[in-house]
Amino acid sequence: MNKVHGKSKNIWNLGTIQFTLIVFLVGCAIYFVFSEYAVARKSFFLISIGSVLYLLVNLLKNSITYRQTGYQLTGNAVIIYHGGFTTSEFTVPLSKVQHLDVEQTFYSRLYNLYEITIYTGGDNHTIGFITIEEATKLKNFIIELLAQDGGKFND
């Protein structure tokens, strides 16, 4: 299995922190605007506790996810592994690939990393985050196979 880049953890963590901050700020706004209502004060308390729990659980989850997330290229399929508290393994036959997206998110730009999304006719799978060299290699490999065999190398 080719693992995703080690800095992926940082990118996921930054995403988690951003979400937690947004929720916490919404809670603060509710508290300051409606502070005379007991419901608003209780909501703020619950949102704060929830945000801290969410942050801790996700920081832990991100480090577990990193250990089990990756992909493997075979002659006729991409096997995608995704970790976390729940692990998954998907077989994406190359003959079913419709198109690919190579993207950089706001945080992945800080580390110059990319994610690649593989679209089939029924769902899509994202591999991230990987270096530009790895993403280009993966993209070219899939596109060349599709072009060569017209998607008929399977079955």
Add this chain to the structure above:
Amino acid sequence: MVVNSMIKRRDHMIEILYQNYHQIKHFFFPILAFALSFLGANSKYKPIIITAFIIFCICVVVHSILAWRNKVFEINSHHVKISKGVYKKTYNEIPLSRIKSINTSDSLLKRMFNISDFHLEIIGGDEISFVLNNREIKDLKKDLFSQIPEESNKVISQRLNLMEYALIALTNGKLYLSSLSICFAMGSFITSHFAVQLGLATKEQMVHQQADERSFWNKSNEAFSTTHASEWLIVLYVLLGIFVISCIINLIISYLTYRNFKINNNGKELTIQYGIINKKNFVIPISHIRSIQIIEPVLFQFFGYAQVRVDNIGVGHQRTAWLTLMPALKKKHIQRLLNDYLNQFDNVSIELTPDKRTIPYYLITHVFKLYRVIFMAILFYFFSKVALVVLIVLMFSGFVSWRHSGLTFNHNFLAYSTSTFFKRKTIITLKRYVQTTGIRKSILTRKNNKAHYVFSLFSESLVERYRCSFLDRHKANDFLNYIVKNRN
């Protein structure tokens, strides 16, 4: 393919009338009725509401004339070209090879003028519709799907019996809502016009009622607060009566909808026709059929019946995303139906099912979904007894889900069975339409040597993914290798 339709044309003129009637009946009239009933029929705002209604109606008429005038289409041997729009003009050119199905429908009004709606469904989820006379439609059908014989010998009429009509009527929620609204409309008409003759009110009471300017909301509130405990029994009888009458209306609507149910397979296309007042006619190339669905609502399960549907290739949200192949049929006859009309499919049995040890997981996972937990917490806080009943129902639904879950995959098909609120659904898909397969393991499954089997199917909805939970892990590798030969 020779198409003799290279002249530019418009929808039949009657479409202007029909569009106006449709818009006013289904959109403006319900809003007007709601506004008047909410504010009171004798409200001081009544003239304003009626004036606004008339202005809207005039706008609708002008808009429909412009829309009709601007919609021009042309069908040649390669393309369907269409331009339309009132405020924004659009021009489309669709290759004939992208047409995945054609279907026609008409109504009593349209039948009087010998015209029908002609719908072309495009691969990618779009649909274009024309209103043409029946002669033109017949010619176009022959040109577009040339293999359709004009008079087929293999058209078989399926006669449904009373039991089957009753099952359809009692399990169709949308149909039941329309029956209920008809029932209320009839009840309202009778009580407002014949209450004196039926002895429900005196003349004085009727005069008083007509002069009452209070809104429906205020009247209902007062009625609820002044009704005594002993009178609730009468209310219950009235509700029961409404239910029975709605069921009868539902039965009549089902009869009119599914009467003359005909299926024909000419080897290349499947044609399904039904209806007395609104006649429906669907044509799908057999090569575009992705899967079949066997649907068993609770009542169907009791009597050993099922409904069979056909999933069109690239299932989207269009009208022919699925088509009813048979609205009600004894389960034991499904295989015969498939042999007769869709012999590329088999009613395969489900082999991989969750074992008894997984029942608690099904019960837990059925209840512990975020929105359900929040809903149940609120319900427990306010109505603890009701919440307890809801909790038991949810858990029972989880148990039924366990009972009906399962998966089979072989060289030709992937069959998946599930249940949503007691309704069992089995999808049998041709293997070539399976896009990806996957295995998920959670903390719960790892301990018991189980796994969730996940797969996606070719769909226009971008994502169409299914999951069969807590199955034995021994078939996991076969499943991951299912659509690729030796993926390693």
